[in-house]
Amino acid sequence: MNIISVDRNNIDKEHICCAISDKKGETCVSSKKVWMKSQFENGLVFKRLDARGKAFIEYIPAENAWCPIEAEGYIFINCFWVSGQFKGQGYANKLLEECTADAKAQNKKGLVILSSTKKMPFLSDPKYLKYKGFKVCDTAKPYYELLYLPFNGDAKEPKFKDCCKHASVNEKGMVLYYTNQCPHTDKYAPLIAEIAKSKGQSIKLIKMESKEQAQNAPAPFTTYSFFYDGMFVTNEIFSESKFLKFLTTTIKSGKISGDFV
Structure with a gap:
């Protein structure tokens, strides 16, 4: 199966794999594509299988x-996703090989990617990455791992900035940091704010709209990081039902449930 590169010349007509497919998702898809267009000049690359489904890799100079x-x-891998129907067929290997070849052609030191101690939603699978030779070079609370694949033995290890290592912010109540790196966030961030308001609660939405803001964020996963009373809760994008569960189990009890860390 062929691999398609989505760039400034074809992005308006190509799908971007992780996009919401129904009509209600069109605004979300648009927001992601606007973000991508703004990053192409900074070296963003998006490659996907020539198939209707979730099998792609997105990367950028670190x-x-x-x-x-x-x-x-x-080279930093923003997102690397191969869904169930494409697993076990060598497509993940092929996408990673494309990224590796591109990085070597640019004389880069290696690849770096955000992952976790165990498989978590929206984060790349650490088991697969470690099987492919990636090693842990740094960690951040509560479960983040920074993995890297150096091309030579003397390459300096990447690391997290101190601002994102502690899983906390100096703000009370519900606070959500997010960006348009995922097509889902522009839909679900305002949605949970409306749900909170309907329940007599409030949430502070902090949308990061520049790399400088994101590079100084309080959590490694800048696409979506939700905090409550100063503590990190989840990087998983809240659906309506999961957010309602959070409101009933956490806000009511005043304690963060194990379901959300």
Whole structure:
């Protein structure tokens, strides 16, 4: 199966894999594509299988990554996703090989990617990455791992910035940091704010709209990081039902449930 590169010349007609497929998702898809268009000049690359489904890799020079890391000379993988129907057929390997070849052609030191101690929603699978040779170079609370694949033995290890290592913010109540790196956020961030309001609660939405903001974020996953009373809760985008569960189990009890960390 062929791999398609989505760039400034074809992005308006190409689908971007993780996009919401129904009509209600059109605004979300548009917001993601606007973000991508703004990042192509900074070296963003998006490659996907020539198929209707979720099988793609998105990467950018680490200096331009929307992630609070120090990884000069590396390529940062924003998102690497191969869904169930494409697993076990070598497509993940093929996409990673394309990224690796591109990075080597640019004389980069290696690849770096955000993952976790165990498989978590919206984060790349650490088991697969470690099988492919990626190693842990840094960690951040509560479960984040920064993984890297150096191309030579003397490459300096990337690391998280201190601002994102502690899973906390100096703000009370519900606070959501997010960006348009995912097509879902522009739909679900305002949605949970409306739900909170309907329940007599409030949530502070902080949308990061520049790499400088993202590179100084309080959590490694800048696409979506939700905090409550100063503590990190989840990087998983809240659906309506999950947010309602959070309101009833956490706000009511005053304690963060194990379901949300």
